Amino acid sequence: MLRERHRSFTGSTTLLKELNRSLVLDALRQQGSLSRAQLASLTGLTAATISNIVEELIAEGYVRSEGQGASQGGRKPTLLSLVPGARHVIAVDVAVDRVTVAITDLLARTLAMEVLPSPAGKAPLAVVDEVAAAVENLAHRRSCPPILGVGVAFPGPTDVETGTALTAPNLPGWDHVPLRDLLAERVKLPVYVENDANAAALGEKSYGAARGVRHLIFLLLDLGIGGGFLFGGEIYRGFQGAAGEVGHMIIDINGRRCGCGSTGCLETVASGIALVRRRAERLGREEPEKLSLLLDAARLGDAQAVADLNEAARYIGVAVASLANTFNPEMIILGGRLAVEYPPFFDLAAETARPRLLPLIQHHTQIAMTGLGRNACLVGAASLVLQTIFQPLRLAGNAP
C-alpha cells in the first residue's frame, strides 16, 4: 500500500537508499545498458554505492550483466541492463464506453489485456468487482513475476492522496467513490488512482512523445475531452484537484448547453459524445451510434462524418492556441481516438492552432501527436505504479 511505502521512507537512510536505487534503475531504463562507471557518472553516486546497489538489484532480478562494452583502455567493462520482465504491473483504463485492464512489464509494454464492457449505467461497486476479476485472471494466467501494483486512469477529477474518484462528467454515479480502497481490498495489491489525462501526460513523459519535457499539456480527445497539465515536471492539480478540465473551456460565447451546467464549452462542439449525438439527431435516430462507427465512416469518406470531424479538429486547434498562449508549455500532445483514429484530425488542429499562436510562443511550442497511440491512458496508468520504483521522489514528497 501507499501508506506502507510512506512508512518505509520515514527513516532517512532507508529513504536515501531507496532514492539511489531508483536513480540506478531509471538510468538503466532510459539508457538501455550501462557499465558501473557510466552509472556512477550518470547518477553522481560513488563507485562503492553503485556496486552495492547493483549487487542488490541483480539478486532481486531487476538487473542482469550483459556481455562487455568497449574498453576505454584497460579491462573491458561489464554492461548492465534492466530486466523488463523482472516485475509486472497492472494498468486499468476506465473509459466511458469500456474498461481496459492490462498487465505490463517494467517498460510499460502491454503483455496481455482484457477489455470489459462500458461502465456507464452500472454501480461503481459492480465495475470494481469486474476489474478485480480481470486483474485476477491476468495475474494468474501465466507464471507471473511479482506484481508491483495497480494503476487506474479515471475519466474525471480524482483525489490522488486518498485515491478517490471525485466525479465524472460523462459517467453519472461516480461522485466521491473511494476507488483505491475498494480495489485494493479485492486485489490485495497497492493501487494508485489518477485522472486519465493526467496519467497519460505522465505516460508521455516517461514512455512517449514527451521524454525530458518539463512543461507539457496532454489533450485526451475521445468521447469526452480531458487535459493533463505537467507544469515543471509535476502534475498540476489546482486547489481542489479539478484543474485541467480543458473540455469545459468556453469556445463560444452563445453556445450549446453543456452537461457541466455551462454553455459553449469545447466539449459541446468537439468531443466524441457531441459528434455522435449530433449525427444521431441529424439521422433522426434515438440512440447515438458508437464513436468507432463514426470514425470508420469518416475514414471511408462519408462526407458528413468528415465535415463534422474536421470542424471538431478546428475547434480543438483554437483551444490548443489558447492553451499555448496562456500557459507557454514546451509541448501540447493530442491523443485519444479522435486524434489517433482519424488521421486528418491532428493536422487540421495543428494547422488551425499555428497561426493563432502569439509570435514569441510560436517558435517555442511543439504540437505533437501522442507517442503512445491508443494506449496513452493505459501506459499512463502503468506509469503510476512504475514511477514508485523509477521516480519515487514524488511519493517521498507527499509523505506525512
Next chain:
Amino acid sequence: MERYVIGIDLGGSKMAAALADGQGRVLAEERRPTPVEAGAEGVLSALAELVEDLLRAQNLTERDLSAVGLGIPGMIDRERGLCLFSPNLFWRNVDVAGFWRERFSCRLVVDNDVRLGAVAEAEWGAGRGARDLIFVALGTGIGSGLILGGEVYRGSRGLAGEIGHITVSRDGPVCNCGNHGCLEVYAAGPAIARRAQEAMASEPESLLWRLAGGDKEKVTAELVSLAADQGDELAQRIWEETGEYLGIGLASVATLLNPERIVVGGGVAQAGEKLFRPLVRTLKARAMTAPGLTYPVLPAALGSAAGVRGAVAAALKL
C-alpha cells in the same frame, strides 16, 4: 549594517520606484514620467537617475542596496535580464541587465510587471495565504500572473499568463494579435471605449456625448465609468457586458486551473461593483460546476502600487 532594496515599476507613461528595508517596508517613493520617446537608452538612463536620486535623498549609496527589482510591461527573459518585446515602450530585445551592469554593481532582477503585481498581491494584498492564485490585470491589455503551488508559474520561456489572448469566441472580432475573438478584444480598456463609441451612434441622449464634449473619439473606459456612475444607461450596459465577457474568459481560466482565489486589479478594475457584479455572476454560471468547487473573486488590494511592491518583493527574494 541595514541593507535596502529598490523596486521599480516601469510603465509606458510613468515610472515609479520605492526604497524598502529588509522586511519590505517602504521608506521612500518617487514617481516620474517615462521618457518613452528617448528610446531604450534614454529610459534606462532616466531610471538610473531615479535610483540615484532616491538613494541620495535618504543619505544612502549603492553600497547600502542588496538588490533592485524592475517590472516591465512586456515579455521578459528573466534569466538573461532581457526585455524581448514591449509594445508600450516600443522595445524589442533590450539588454536591460547589460545596461545595469555598466552603471551599478548591485544585483538586478527584471520581470514582467503583471507577474510582479501578482507576487505583491500574494504577499501583501488580496491574495495573501492562497497557494493557487490568478492575478488579473485589466488595463490597455489584459494580462495575468499565475501563482501555482505558491510560486509564479512562468511556463517554458517565461511567457505564461497572457490570458488576454484566450479565445472566447472563435469567430469574434479581430484582435491586435491577429486572432479572432480574444478576451482582450471584448474587455480591455480600449475595447470598452470602442464598444461605447459604437453604441453612442444610435443613442444621442447618452450622457457620454456631453462628457466627451461631443467628440466620440474622446471616450475612454474611464469616461464610460464616470457616465455609468452618473446614471447613464448606455454606459451601465457597457459595464454589464464587460463584466459578462470577463466572466466568460475567467470561467475558462478558472476551469483550467482550479485556483483558490482570483484577484482582479489594474486601471479598468477601478470601475468597481458595476464590473465585479456581472463578472462574478457570469463566472459562477459559466465555470464548470462540481460539488464543492468554488472560485472566489476579489478586487486587488494594492491598487497601482502592486507593481512597485512586487518589484520590492522580487528584489528581497534575490
